[in-house]
Amino acid sequence: xxxxxxxxxxxxxxxxxxxxxxxxxxxxxxxxxxxxxxxxxxxxxxxxxxxxxxxxxxxxxxxxxxxxxxxxxxxxxxxxxxxxxxxxxxxxxxxxxxxxxxxxxxxxxxxxxxxxxxxxxxxxxxxxxxxxxxxxxxxxxxxxxxxxxxxxxxxxxxxxxxxxxxxxxxxxxxxxxxxxxxxxxxxxxxxxxxxxxxxxxxxxxxxxxxxxxxxxxxxxxxxxxxxxxxxxxxxxxxxxxxxxxxxxxxxxxxxxxxxxxxxxxxxxxxxxxxxxxxxxxxxxxxxxxxxxxxxxxxxxxxxxxxx
Numbered sequence: 001x002x003x004x005x006x007x008x009x010x011x012x013x014x015x016x017x018x019x020x021x022x023x024x025x026x027x028x029x030x031x032x033x034x035x036x037x038x039x040x041x042x043x044x045x046x047x048x049x050x051x052x053x054x055x056x057x058x059x060x061x062x063x064x065x066x067x068x069x070x071x072x073x074x075x076x077x078x079x080x081x082x083x084x085x086x087x088x089x090x091x092x093x094x095x096x097x098x099x100x101x102x103x104x105x106x107x108x109x110x111x112x113x114x115x116x117x118x119x120x121x122x123x124x125x126x127x128x129x130x131x132x133x134x135x136x137x138x139x140x141x142x143x144x145x146x147x148x149x150x151x152x153x154x155x156x157x158x159x160x161x162x163x164x165x166x167x168x169x170x171x172x173x174x175x176x177x178x179x180x181x182x183x184x185x186x187x188x189x190x191x192x193x194x195x196x197x198x199x200x201x202x203x204x205x206x207x208x209x210x211x212x213x214x215x216x217x218x219x220x221x222x223x224x225x226x227x228x229x230x231x232x233x234x235x236x237x238x239x240x241x242x243x244x245x246x247x248x249x250x251x252x253x254x255x256x257x258x259x260x261x262x263x264x265x266x267x268x269x270x271x272x273x274x275x276x277x278x279x280x281x282x283x284x285x286x287x288x289x290x291x292x293x294x295x296x297x298x299x300x301x302x303x304x305x306x307x
Contacts, residue, residue: 001297004121004297015097017097017122023124037065040068081114101229124255139269147257157269164258202251
């Protein structure tokens with residue numbers, strides 16, 4: 001992916017790198033682009049500075065910068081548009097890499113302000129190939145149990161439960177609350193755990209609404225929020241008829257099998273070995289690897305499932 005980003009900079013002044021929280025976006029940017037200064041909009045002081053005077057904030061970086069956690073101030077894209085347009089007029093060749101983990105907030109601003117000025121890249125958690133390159137003895141059940149978040153593998157299996165519990169409470173629930181007015185947290189928690197139990201199955205919003213006790217529109221709204229936060233995604237069925245591809249019932253998958261396993265209460269390799277959803281989780285991991293293969297090359301894989 002690093003080589004592809006460098007290639008994109010030959011044609012575009014801004015690269016937007018998005019994906020799940022803790023998937024390695026910041027690490028990738030800071031290791032590859034060591035010559036660019038780093039600004040983290042998760043930092044309260046930096047965020048306040050950007051909000052008070054965005055033009056002066058961008059002017060601080062004559063060579064460009066890595067701007068991290070842009071979902072905290074998506075308006076930055078409007079000011080970036082003006083800055084890079086001015087750069088084109090003056091011949092200045094600043095480069096900006098903007099990262100973020102909230103697809104709704106980022107994409108809305110990108111489509112409004114940055115058309116023709118940025119490329120959007122998706123960085124997903126580690127693929128099976130990347131994990132096995134460092135941990136060649138990892139078995140299938142361990143791969144499913146730990147998923148692809150780098151912190152899980154660097155911290156060891158012993159810290160998996162703590163890390164995933166923290167990830168769920170601090171990131172997922174916070175992102176959900178920032179996107180919607182979540183009134184019933186308990187119902188939402190039931191929904192996401194039931195969704196984990198339906199990995200690899202066709203998504204039935206009506207059935208979920210009856211089990212959770214909320215309306216079908218609420219279930220669809222919650223699903224769209226989880227999709228925007230890179231927690232789940234839907235895979236469309238294959239039909240020769242394009243209309244049927246888009247309207248028939250899709251399958252549900254999680255971007256990370258480790259998080260799905262955590263939500264299912266699977267905490268050890270021994271539990272994974274005999275769990276009835278092990279096959280579904282394995283299917284999820286295979287589909288994820290196909291998505292990651294394309295994303296790492298800047299491509300969107302056109303994947304479907306065959307009914």
